[in-house]
Every structure is written in C-alpha cells, then in structure tokens.
Amino acid sequence: MDTEPTAPDPVTMTTDLTVGGMTCAACVNRVEKKLGKLAGVTASVNLATGRARVEHPADIGAEELVAAVERAGYTAAVPEPPGGARPADDAGEAAGPDGGTEGGADREERHRLVVTALLSLPVLAVSMVPALQFVNWQWLCFTLTAPVVFWSAWPFHVRALRGLRHAAATMDTLVSLGVVASFAWSTYALFLGGAGEPGMEMAFSLLPGAATDAPAIYLEATVSVPLFVLAGRYLEARARRGTGEALRSLARLTAKEVAVRENGTERLVPVEELTVGQVFVVRPGERAATDGQVVKGSSAVDLSLVTGESEPVEVGPGSAVVGGAVNAGGLLLVRATAVGADTQLARIAQLVTDAQAGKAKAQRLADRVAGFFVPVVLALAVTTLGFWLGAGADAQPAVTACVAVLVVACPCALGLATPTALMAATGRGAQIGVLVKGPQSLEGLQHLDAVVLDKTGTLTSGHMSVARVTAVPDGLGEDAVLRLAGAVEQGSEHPLGRAVAAHARRELPGEDLPEVHEFRALTGRGVSGRVENRRVEVLAPGDDLSGPLAEALAAAEKAAHTPVLVCVDGVEQALIEVGDVVRPGSYRAVERLRRLGVRPVLATGDREAPAQAVADALGVTDVYARRSPEDKADLVRQLREQGYRVAVVGDGVNDAAALAGADLGIAMGSGTDVAIGAADVTLSRGSIEALADAVQLARHTLRTIRTNLVWAFGYNVVTVPLAMVGLLNPMLAAAAMSLSSLLVVGNSLRLRAWQPAPARRRIR
Template sequence: MTTDPAPPVLTTDLTVGGMTCAACVRRVEKKLAKLEGVSATVNLTTGRARVSHPPHVSPEELVASVEQAGYTAALPEPAEPSRSRGRADEAEEKPEGTRQERERLLITALLSVPVLVLSMVPAWQFRNWQWLCLVLAAPVAVWSAWPFHVRAARGLRHSTATMDTLVSLGVAASFSWSAYALFLGGAGEPGMRMPFSLLPSASDGMAHVYLEAAVGVPLFVLTGRYLEARARHGTGAALRSLANLAAKEVAVREGGRERRIPIEELTVGQVFVVRPGERVATDGQVTEGSSAVDLSLITGESEPVEVGPGSAVAGGAVNSGGLLLVRATAVGADTQLARITRLVTEAQAGKAKAQRLADSVAGVFVPVVLTLAVTVLGFWLGAGADPQAAITACVAVLVVACPCALGLATPTALMAATGRGAQLGVLVKGPQALEALQHLDTVVLDKTGTLTSGHMTVARVTAVPGGLGGEEALRLAAAVERGSEHPLGRAIVAYAARNLPGKDPLPEVGDFTATAGRGVHGRVEGRLVEVVAPDDELPAALADALPAAEAAAHTSVLVRVDGVPQALIEVGDVVRPGSYRAVDRLRRLGIEPVLATGDREAPARAVAASLRIEEVHARRTPEDKADLVRRLREEGRRVAVVGDGVNDAAALAGADLGIAMGSGTDAAIGAADVTLVRGDIEALGDAVLLARRTLGTIRANLVWAFGYNAVTVPLAMVGLLNPMLAAAAMSVSSLLVVGNSLRLRAWRPSPDRRRTR
C-alpha cells in the first residue's frame, strides 16, 4: 500500500493595511485560515502577513481573502538590490507620517484645545461658550475622527468590530449626547456654567455636556497613534541600517579599464574596484591588493579584518586601507547582507507563546467590550440613574478599553531585539528561538571550527618508507579533498598549493564521495584515493607518529591509495581566543558545555582540558551526535547544539536549539535556529542574555497590557472614569508598551554579568 506524498507548502508574504489593533490581527489570521490548507501569522508592527498555503491557493486568492475581511492587501515588491536604498529612504520618512496625517493631528489640536480649556476652567466660561464649543467640536467629531468612522463602518459591513469601532462609537455617543443636551436639554441656555471633575457627575443633569470627551478622544487617540507609529518605526532602525549598507553603483574593471554600472547589472565573476573608504559592493574574493576591512555593521566584529589575495569579503564592509580588486561571488538576494536582512525580517514575523495567548484574547476583546458597554448603559438606566451618568459610563467603557497594547507587546520587542542582535552579530530566526535560548541548560559544542579557529594548517606529513612518498601522497590527498567543505580538507588543499614543487594544477577527481564523520574518497589518475580517520592497523612508521600528533592535539588523517596506507597527514588547529571566555561565560549563565566531535580522543580531550570542559564525546559520527542530543533531552535537559559543518546538521536539527557559526556550511546554517555571524562562539553568551532581556520585556509589556484593561474597564463601568481621561489613558498604555520595547535598542551585553534566578 502506498500513500501519496504530502503536497508542497508555499510561503507568501503580504503587506496588510488598515490594521490598528490586535483584534485586527486576529481577524485577518482567521479569515485566511478559512481557505483550505492555509495558515497565517500576522504582525501588527510591520503590517505584514506570512502565509503558508498549498500550491492550488494563489497569492491573488490570499489578497482577496484579506480584502473581504475589510483590510487592504498587496504582494510586496520584489527585492531588487538597486532599490534597497530607496526603500530604506522611504522608510526613514515614515516616522514623520504623511502630510495628511500631520495636518489632521494639527488641525484637531487647534480645534480641540479651546474646547478642552473652556470645558475644564469654569472661570473662563463666557456667555454662550457652549455653542462655540459645539461649533469647534463638530469638525473634530466628524472630520478628525473620520478615519475611525470609515474603518468602523467597513468592519460593520463585514460583521466585525475593532478598536476603531470603540473609538467611533465613543465619539459619536459623546457628541450626540452633548448636542441633545444643548438643543433639547437646557444646556444651551445663555450663562450656563459647567464645573469640571476628574470623576463624572450627574449633579447637573441634562445641563452637562461632554464636548471635551468628543474632542479629547480623537485628539488623544490620533496623538497616541502618531507617536506610537514613530516609536514602532524606531524599533526597526537596525534592520534599516542593514538595508542602507547596500550599494547603488559599482566600479567594474574590464580589460584594464574601469566603468561604473548600477549594482543590479553586476554579475558573478566580474571584477570590481573598492577604493579606500568605499563599501564593498557585494560578496567576493580579493584578487589583487591588501587592506583592512571594517565588518562591524555586518558581523559586529569591532576590529578591522586584514584581507589580501584569496580572502573573502562581504558586501557592505568598509575598506579601511588600500585599493582592492574583488571578484564577485554572490549578487542580489544571495549575498550575506541580503541573507542577514531576510533572516531578521523572517524572525520578526513570528510570535512568542505569550503573544499567541494575547492575540486570542484580543480576538474576542472588542465584542466583549461592546457587550459590557451596552450592559452598563442598561444597568444604569434600569437602576434609575440619570441618563447622563449612564451614557458617561457607557462612553468611558468604549473609550478606555484598549487591545492595542496587547497587539504591540511582542512584535515591538521582537523587532527591537532581532535588530539589535543583528548589530551584535547574532541572527535569531524567530521568537521560538528566543524562548529556547532563555531556558538552555546544556550546550553541545563541536570542536573543529567552533571552539577552534578552523583555520588549520598541515603540521607534518609522515610517509611510509618505500611507498609513494610524502609529496605524492599529499598531491593525491589534496586532489580528493578539493571537493570537501571540511576545514581539514581545506587545510590540506591550501598547504599543497603552497608547498608542492612546481605547483602544477591538482589532477581531476572522479567518483568523489564524502561520508560525513568518516572521510572522503575518489578516483585520481585511475587510482582509488581515500582520506580517512586512522584505524588501528597502521604501518609501524605511521603508528609511531600517531601518539606524538595526539599529544600535540593535532588531528591526523590517513591517506590510502588502492587500499594501501601511504601517509599520515597531521593537521593542527588552535583554540579560538574567545572560546576560553565564552565557555566560562556559559557556565556563569548556568549552561553546561559538552564537547562532541568526530575527532580522535586525544585531541578532543586536549582541547576540552584547556577549556575546562568535563564531558567529552570523541569519534562521534553525525548519527552519534544526534543520538547524544536525543539522550540529553530524554534526561530532561534543554539542549543547544553549536556546529559549523555538514556533519553537525542532523544534531542541529534535533536539538531544542540549533546554533550555527557564520563561517560554517550552508547545511549547518540552514538547520540552525541561531547564526553567529562573525563565527565567534563568544557571541553565544550575548544571544542568551539578549533572549532573557527580550522575553522579560515581553512579559512586562503583557502584564501592563492585561493589567491596564483589568483596572480601567471596571472603573469605567462604575462611573469613576471621565471619558476624556479614558482616551488619554488608552493612548498612554500603547506608548508605554512601545517605549519599554525601545529600550532593547540600547541594550549592551555585559561580559561580567552573572546569572540571576
């Protein structure tokens, strides 16, 4: 019996407009989920929806579904390199808002301030002041609040209610009641005086008007959203700074001549010029010249990195020294800078567990508030209270309730944290990774390329007497290792290129095979060449050389030709300077380091001893590493795996958290949840501390958001909250949440910070 394979799932990003609160987020997600096989995650802060859907559901259907819910939707423009800076520039203008939004806020303030002053200061209430207030309040209640009315009406057409519904009803009720009191209730009499109180009072009966609430609600909500938009824009500053690193033009060297072309016309293989002080246009390899490049904005590396012919350079780096000629190795969306930006953007689309709970609450929040408002109105009137007091309590309930803070609690903190992490050289794929980072208690570390530099070199070649000889064995081994991504293989190839006499090109290899954790083999010039870990059956000369290599913590590989051992190649590596500090810091954070490597016991224990790592697992295959991770998790530990090679990919994927070195292979980076961009394990401590600070900020935001509504809504229900002050409190609640999140932008890791629990 055969089963049909699961259909592929596509991912489409949508730009969603018209969302103003967490209830809107919930509504868009539910509407999209009604399509067969579709699930969506909507981010209020970025105004984007990440939709997973089967191939038979087209992006146009997704857009139509969002529009049916009463919002606008569009597919984002293709990410063209030439437009990166343009989008960044546009983004920089957003904090100021559009001219219409600024004008609406300014005009609202000019019209509202006289109404607020006259309503709150009885000594300034001249004859017929209330009629002037009505004239000033009318355009505020209609024109200033028009966006709220339109969105509320749109929601009504789609049988939905949002924050705009509450604001619209609150403004309409306040203004309508005041107009009724002025025209029919005696409040329009010349010489009428109205005292102001922080608490609503029915002592004046129908003579009391609430025009200050009718203008105060739009004024405070518009002001709050304007400031909130600016603050939310600030949380994405780090991401925009990355976008600003993209070049717009590049100087290409062709046939000894130089010409400038738009960056989108640059292709892989072309050579371009980087002068002192200029940014490297795209990822490439230096072909001529030497200099120091500043990678601080890309990897967080504070010191300039020396580069020369053969060195790799990343697009966006600043040339701090001499003239460089660079051959492009990646362009457009394939560059390191583009990948970093993409990973940060994807991370900001996710949701923490706490936010999913908040969104669920927000989804029913507005209908519940509307029900409470109607209930309060009916209860007060049924209890024989003055109609003014009943309407005041009803309006206060409508205005004070605020799901906005719930919707902003996580995305603003997440945006600020992921952007700050990118500046520090830590790329986090999403909130789930942050949650896993916070609770880690064990980290499994690979040796080569993680704790050690990975920039190995051949220390010694020991050949079997009477065999092919050291140079020939090295030549054949280098030919086979040329197809390997492992640092050992790269070291052998580089050493052969520097030291073989004549430096003839390495021969071609056929039937190349790399076995993760074991070695490589292939056919060279008709002979089967194997480069593998040494076994127990070695010729005497090689067996005698092995203990000395192990004592020096060198890694040895055996070269066999047609099944016959020919040479032992010793490759030496050094422990990264930052590894000592990193391992010690992890311990102080309450995280136990474990070393797991495919290398032999002696070099593994030599490195572990130097770093004071007690638990060591040597000669581990990828399957063994995955089994080790599984066993540790079964013991109840929360496990992270740090690695940089293909042989780490399975363990990375099976851990609670996978962490890849930025200098590692694509397979490792693809399987990881966190990438340490500058390839420095010391950044892992920064990642843990940032995760703990971020989730602490999210919890504080949610406590405030839930607590605010839990306190203010009951106060409004019992008539102890003036509607105007309710509007101010509602706006302030959102600003406090966003402001708290903004503090993450200035977060700095403290190496001496101790673990506190």
C-alpha cells in the same frame, strides 16, 4: 488484498502579504480567521509590521489570498521580491501596506493631528476652566468640535462602518462610538436640554458622576478622544518603525553604484547590473558592493555593521569580503562571488524579516483573547448604561460612564506586546552578530540548559596555524629564526609548511621573506634549503633534545600540537608548535555559558589527545572524541532523554544531522550553507562568544514580552471596572488608552540599546 493508491500530499507554498487598515489585535484575529477559512490555509499576521505570512496549497494563488483579506475589510498586496526592491534611502520611505510610502502616511497623520490639536485645545481650555467661560462659549466650542467629529475622527468612523459591514468590531468601533455618543449627548443638551442658554457655566470635575445643577455637555471628551488617540497612534507608529531600524540599517549598507574594472578600464554601473565573476573596485572609505574574493591589494575591512565584529579584519589576495563591509585602508580589487539575494547581507536581512513574521506562544493567546475583546467591551458598555439608568441615575452620568468604558478599553497593547519586542530584539541581535529564525528560537534559547560544542571550526580556528615558537637562549633569536624558516617553507605544499610561512609573514609585517635556493623535500622528515648563504632545515624533532627545546617538545605533545625543529647551519635554533589553535574568546564563551546555567559538552570527530587538550584549555569536563555524525546525533538524543534542553553548535556538513535533531541548532556564520540551513540560530560574526550573547538576549527579550503582556492585560482589568462605576472621566480614559500602547512600545524599544553583560576576566 488490494489497496487504493495513496494520493500525494499537496504542495504547500508560503506567501507574504502586506495588510493595510489594521489598528489592533482584534484586526489581526479577524484577518487570520478569514484566511484560515480557505481550505488548507494557515496564516500568521503581525500587527507591528503589517505583514501576513500565509502557508497555502499551490492551487490557491496570491490573488485569492488578497481577495480573502479584502473580504475581511482590509487592504492587501504582495510585496516586491527582495531582488527587486530598491535599497532604503536615508529618509527611510519604504513602501507602506496601502501602496503609498511610510513617509507619506506619516505626513498625513501629522497634518491630521496638528489640525485636531488646534481645534481641540481651545475647547479643552474653556470647558475645563470656568474663569474662561464667556457668554455663549458653549456655541463656539460646539463649532470647533464639529470638524473634529466629522473630519479628524473620520478614519475611525470609516473603519468602524467597514467592520460593521463585515460583522466585525475593532478598536476603531469603540473610538467611533465613544466620539459619536458624547457628541450626540452634547448636541441634545445644547439644543433641547437647556445647555445652550446664554450665560451657562459648567464646572469641570475629574469624576464624571459628580452632580451639578447645570446641564452638562461633554464637548471636551468629544475632542479629547480623537486628539489623544491620534497622538498616541502617531507616536506609536514612529516608535514601531524605530523597532525595525536595524533592518533598514542593513538595507542602507547596500551600495547603489559600483566601479567595475574590465580590460584595464573602469566604468560605473548600478549595483543591480553587477554579475558573478566581475571584478570591482573598493576604494578606501567605500563599502564593498557585494560578496567577493580579493584578487589584488590588501587592507583592513570593518564588518561591525554586518556581522557585529568590532575589530577590523585584515584581507589580502584570496581573502573573502562581505558586501557592505567598509574598506578602512588600501585599494582593493574584488571578484564578485554572489550578488542580489544570494549575498550574506541579503540572507541576514531575510533571516531577520522571517524572524519578525513569527509569533511567540504568549502572543497567540493574546490574539485569541483580542478576538473576543471588543464584543465583550461593547456588551459591558451597554450593560453599564442600562445599570445606571435602571438604578435611577440621571442620563448624564450614565452616558458618561458608558462612553468612558468604550474609550478606555484598549486591545492595541495586546497586539503590540510581542511583535514590537521581537522586532527590536531580532534587529539588535543582527547588530551584535546573532540571527534567529523566529520567536520559537528565542524561546528555545531562553530555556537552554545544555550545549553540544563541535571542536574544529567552532572552538578552534579550523585551520593549521602556529601556536608557539620557542627559541634557544643565546641563539639567533625568534624573529630571525622565524624569518629563515618561513623562507624555506615557501616552497612547501604541506599544511604545516604553509602555516609556518603564513605565520612568518604575519609576525614580520613590512618584510619580504628572502628567496630560498637548493630547496629539498626530505620525505618523512621535513624540508631544507639555503637562505642567505645559510643552510636551513625544518625537521621533525627527535627524542634527543635538551633544555628549553625538550620542555617545549613535552608541552607540544601534551597540547596535541605538531612540533617542528628549525636548524640553521646544523645548529638547533628553535621549536615551532603547529596545530589547530583555540579561538580567542572560546574560554570566556564557555565560562559565560556555565554561569548562565548551561552545561557545555565537547563532541568532535578528532582524536582523544587534541580533544582533551582543547577541553582542558576551556575547562570542559564532558568530552566525546572520535564521534561520527551519527554518533553526535545519538549523543544529542541521549541528552534529551536525560531531560536536558539541548542546543548543538557546529559549522560543517558533519554537524547538520545533530543540528537538526537538537532542541535548538546553532550554526557558526563562517560555516557551511548546509549547517546554517539546518540551524535555528546563526552566529554571523563567526565567534563562539556570540552564543552567550544570544542566550542573554533571548532571556531579556522574553522578560520584556512577559512584562508587556502583564501590563496589557492588567491595564484593561483595572481601568474598565473603574469606568463602569463612574470613576473615570472620558477625557482621562482617552489619555490612558493611548498611554497604554505607548508604554508597551516604549518598553520594547529598550531592547534596541541592550548590551551583553561584560565577560569576567579569567583568574589563573
């Protein structure tokens, strides 16, 4: 029968917005709901970064998204694209969500806080210490309090009224109501309640329900609420910016100008004008302006701030250089291979930014709770006032308890519990060479209990190199033989020959390999040539070796290495083992994973002998050799069916299917773009040791998030009832509310200093 043609799925786009005016998790919930009312739109809003990540149909433009946020009562803008943003300078004044700079907003907040403190501290001192109460002291305090109510707390009133116009209530609503209620009661008591009489004295009590014969005024509570909230938010904002310091540090690695060399001349140009293919100069102590390949010169470069690699890396002609790396030695001429958003540094920054835009499962629950939090608190405050008055209590303690409920409740901590920890963790991860795509990746790392490891390029170096040189006793010696063999192999194009020549240059620094004459390639056997009037042959060994050379041959075959025999003037001098050697640190990485409860599995497309040799060296018992990409993906599926939560670590195109099919895909930073694109976690320093660091970091981060959420929920569960029964002074309530957010942020900041547990030494 005829069927109707299926309409194509609409194209979905992702747009980031900077949102201004959010102060608590209730604001986050409202922005997400408002954006979600647009057809086909889903949004994830981050309170700590002030960013919204919006997925929407292509027919909905950014202007419509911005308008939706503004209808919710907040400001919004589309941030500059990465290529157009200038690098952050040392002052760190990045564009803020309201179009200004963070530095400008910081100065304004500091100015408001200082003025508020100067006005409030005399009021607090006189109101709380009866000995300081002179004649008509209450009128001086009233005069000092008025500017605090109408100027210092003005931002709270404005945001509360804005929310009221949009039928929304936020943390600012609670603060504004608390300030207005306490000030209104104090005004009534001064003008109509007898508290304005000369000679009036007021004793201070930490318990708001304490009965006194004198009429009470609450000017100290009126000024303390804006003072403590402003102080808390100022310190909180500074701490939140501290969680993103790692990302700003990456931005500061970008050079602003670069010396380009063309036609033998050198000129200084802005880094934005550098193009792929141009040759630029990197002098000692300078940073590489962008990713490139060394065309002339040799040096050691420091990659610690880019990839977390602690040891300087030697580079020479043909070596790759990462933008932001510091040249620690000689002069380098580098040809640019990537610029702008295509560089490794830009990709790292983008990965960290993307990771900070996501939400953990626990935070989604907290945001849903926050959506109902403020209306519930308002209802509890009204209920408290009505209960006290209905029970026959005086109006003073009833109003005080109501104000305390309004002030002490704090949804801010709920909104900050996860994003601040996530910002600190992803930034710290970038510093130690671990890049995660989001909170889901951290959660996956936390629960990981099996990891499938590729061999070539992951556990091993991925290229042929000399594993061991065994020289005969009483012969020419290892260095002399290696020098002669390297000289002969300079003329060879075989991978084994290139490995021997490269090893000779590396092991004999400062020496030039001598010239080779009469070079001959012996088909199927090796090469020969004359070096310094000596006949040197590098050949495949036979079965007639004896002594140390025979033992070395047996060891090479057991390790699945390729042996070559060096003969000088017809005399056997040394056996050189060439193979794909195990990366330094691979054993420590596998052992640390095992101690963390993660089962290591080796899967490779290589032959059984090399695979088993690597497995034996690392202590891995589960070995799968001659595995095609489809076989690797099938192995992952089988492990998952057995109940394992599986990660796959790889670096090549052949690993992409397994990476995508695993619970968690982990790519080596030295691998292909396909593997990195399919992975959830990237080990940017190209070392397998970073995998155990990633698991530890994820577990520590999730513990921090859980601690934050327990505190955020527990604080409100304890303090709100105390305020309702009259056991919490409004001034102390304001201080406790500010302290709750600071504790959450401070706990998250500890992640910035997190260090991986040191690896244990291998005991043989």
